[in-house]
Amino acid sequence: MTYCVGLVLDRGLVLMSDTRTNAGLDNISTFRKLTVFKKPGDRVISMMTAGNLATTQSVISLLEERTKAPEDREPSIFAAPSMFQVARLVADTLREVIARQKDSGQRADSAFNATIILGGQIADGPTRLFLIYPEGNFIEAGRDTPYFQIGETKYGRPILVRAYDPAMSFEAAVKLLLVSFDSTIKANLSVGAPLDVLLYEEGTLDAAEPLRITANDPYFRSISDGWGDALRTAFYSLPDIDLDAVHDETAG
């Protein structure tokens, strides 16, 4: 499993992914699932992948190869004129890779499927965030759903739904994602640190290297420990039910 979240904020994009992969409980590894393609001043394109690792690595490798042969006829994500065209390209590549594995008669217990979160900005176009399905189609984040999750999405969703705010700072967004990831990591063994984080400030058309947050990172530890206490405080701040009144009502 995997857990990745992409947030659209007023000031840009924040993407966070875990790095654990597993083929069974006794075969776990660490792989980067966050990839950044950038050409400073022209574009920043980032992808996070969930699903079959062979599929996702193959997709990223194909996309990379195509960028390195500009004379090639193949379309490249460095040549695509818009984020929408990039999304089509990535989606087509994903579908092709899955189809090739299936058509060659390969069989696996788990499917060859994969899902991709794609975000970025090209030139003076808007910053956009897409969710690409294994079928090769995709949806875009909008005002009503300004974030996407892939992988083990459920444990970490309630805090996202409650605390996300498009106006939040990058600092607050990283905190929000760490809380969401912490709940997920605590509940699902197949999601694990270190975590990769990309911060993209809209309009800069450049981005620093993704941050890597380890399990022992002091800030992550302070969030993980502090969140338990803060949750309990929040919980006890809510009023208690008056059971006698309810019983009377039920009886009456």
Added chain:
Amino acid sequence: MTYCVGLVLDRGLVLMSDTRTNAGLDNISTFRKLTVFKKPGDRVISMMTAGNLATTQSVISLLEERTKAPEDREPSIFAAPSMFQVARLVADTLREVIARQKDSGQRADSAFNATIILGGQIADGPTRLFLIYPEGNFIEAGRDTPYFQIGETKYGRPILVRAYDPAMSFEAAVKLLLVSFDSTIKANLSVGAPLDVLLYEEGTLDAAEPLRITANDPYFRSISDGWGDALRTAFYSLPDIDLDAVHDETAG
């Protein structure tokens, strides 16, 4: 889908279940999933069911029929000498019902499977809580895992893990479960109010009728609304990350 939680507290048991059943998105109904068998002064036995509704209703009906024919040779949950024997009886009944449906050649898109949380107390035995699997085996809650969830368990789990305390009052336990259910209801359309709640005080060998909490219940509404605010307050009480320091570290 369904969501049911059973908690073991120092003072007894608290069971909560939703009441929504669905066969597809456009075929939803309300059914009680919490059943109580009691013989005041002797025993209180309660069950919550998740899974195929035909299966779970059939199990409950079989158990009920057997209690009404005491001369019958069939074992009855009113005759079983201990909660362990009740668990075996319920588990066997569940396995039989599933096997009969499968053996008769019936086919369904969804499986005939069901899962049951069983809790209660008989005479001077201890209060016990079991989770019964469709295979007909079961596990018991202990000190390390003092609660069970069935159905759509993921969204509501983080708050249970963080705020459960065996010494908590019934009032606090109801509040905890309402928070957990509220997160689940907000995220999964197939879990819905009204909610049924059974409170069983250890040693009383009797229980009031389960409370029914509707979607418009003022207390439930206050928890649902208040929890969003409390979560945001808790979230903003945590320290922000110092991104400049992290970037320096990464660069260094």
